[in-house]
Amino acid sequence: NAVNFIAEILKTTLFSNTSFLDLLVDVPGRGKVVVDIAYGGAFYAFVSAEKLGLDVCSSKTRDLVDAASAVTEAVKAQFKINHPDSEDLAFLYGTILTDGKDTYSEEPTTNICVFADEQVDRSPTGSGVTARIALQYHKGLLKLNQTRAFKSSATSSIFTGKAVRKFGIHCLQV
Numbered sequence: 001n002a003v004n005f006i007a008e009i010l011k012t013t014l015f016s017n018t019s020f021l022d023l024l025v026d027v028p029g030r031g032k033v034v035v036d037i038a039y040g041g042a043f044y045a046f047v048s049a050e051k052l053g054l055d056v057c058s059s060k061t062r063d064l065v066d067a068a069s070a071v072t073e074a075v076k077a078q079f080k081i082n083h084p085d086s087e088d089l090a091f092l093y094g095t096i097l098t099d100g101k102d103t104y105s106e107e108p109t110t111n112i113c114v115f116a117d118e119q120v121d122r123s124p125t126g127s128g129v130t131a132r133i134a135l136q137y138h139k140g141l142l143k144l145n146q147t148r149a150f151k152s153s154a155t156s157s158i159f160t161g162k163a164v165r166k167f168g169i170h171c172l173q174v
Helices: 061-078 126-138
Strands: 020-027 031-039 043-048 092-098 109-115 148-152 158-161
Touching: 020 061, 031 061, 031 126, 043 061, 043 126, 061 092, 061 109, 092 126, 109 126, 126 148, 126 158
Parallel strands: 043 092, 109 148
Antiparallel strands: 020 031, 031 043, 092 109, 148 158
16 A cells, blocks of 8 residues: 655754855865865865866766765864864764855755765755855855755755854864
């Protein structure tokens, strides 16, 4: 017998803290790459896949995973991340490779999140979207209460989010 499930999608509000921009990271086999780090429930490194010679929409998933993992390991080796409230959260959870389309548009911007032990999130990643919104707001690419859509390159699923207020906590030691 088939069982039908009905899923209700609820609106969720997540708050993020300060982002760390333009960190120069020496990634073995890839050279020096400028990376942003932001927190949205977990710390992520963000970099355009293009800066690594890849396309987040058309490159092979294995190639994207390898590149993201190399960035994650390089950041972990070169920077210490601190969380203001919990040592358990004071680590880089993964790297999110983007399509580089960070300037506001009504069209979704696409990314792939590689986290933990080279796992790929099928969604745009809730905590990653929250962190990416914080980055875009901090860089002046997104205004308060301006909704932005984020698309997963793995499944084409879309999350939307917006920055609702400004606040900051510094917790990265460079």
